[in-house]
Amino acid sequence: MVMREITVSDDVYHQVRLLANAWQLSNNDALARLLDQLRSHAPSGGEAAVELGSSSRAPYDPLPPGTSNVVVPVFARYLGKFIEANFHWPSNNIEITSGPCAGKRFRSPSGAATEIVKTVNPGIKPNRNGWDFFQKQRGLSLREVRVQLAEAQR
Numbered sequence: 001m002v003m004r005e006i007t008v009s010d011d012v013y014h015q016v017r018l019l020a021n022a023w024q025l026s027n028n029d030a031l032a033r034l035l036d037q038l039r040s041h042a043p044s045g046g047e048a049a050v051e052l053g054s055s056s057r058a059p060y061d062p063l064p065p066g067t068s069n070v071v072v073p074v075f076a077r078y079l080g081k082f083i084e085a086n087f088h089w090p091s092n093n094i095e096i097t098s099g100p101c102a103g104k105r106f107r108s109p110s111g112a113a114t115e116i117v118k119t120v121n122p123g124i125k126p127n128r129n130g131w132d133f134f135q136k137q138r139g140l141s142l143r144e145v146r147v148q149l150a151e152a153q154r
Contacts, residue, residue: 003028024137033075036082070149074134074142076113079120085112085134087142089149094130109134109142 008016020030072087074094083099087109094112095105100119106112109130116133117126131143 026138029138033082036077036080072136072145072149074136074145076116076134078116078133081116081120083116087134087145089146092146094134 016027016030019034020027023030023033025033069091070089072089074085074087076083076085078100081099083101084097086095086097087093088095092108093105094109096102096112096116100116101112104112104115106115110128110133111130113128113130113133114126117124117128131146132141134142136142136145
């Protein structure tokens with residue numbers, strides 16, 4: 001992938017960093033997420049309004065020993081769709097908070113991933129491994145998050 005540079009003011013740079021930190025993403029991924037949201041909320045005229053402070057994402061802290069019932073914000077991208085969800089640990093439930101299937105809750109990440117694929121692309125076999133479909137941040141799969149949570153409980 002070719003990476004290009006753009007010049008922005010200090011104020012814009014700090015706002016991008018603020019979003020990236022809040023969403024626990026790189027600057028590039030924060031901008032990509034923001035643009036995905038902008039595109040998904042655009043009316044037919046092409047204009048869009050995105051409320052920057054409305055993200056359901058919260059910083060993730062490692063689980064202290066003896067703690068349970070943790071909610072970890074995660075996301076997925078599928079065929080140009082950006083999906084946000086909350087992973088409930090240790091129950092492994094997934095609650096979709098934005099994108100296709102928003103408002104639905106599933107007993108497993110794979111059940112959620114399969115339903116999203118079926119909704120977005122009904123012409124294919126929808127089976128997906130939800131532990132790899134969802135990510136906490138770019139490069140950190142839900143599978144790895146689950147391992148971290150289990151290790152923090154020990």
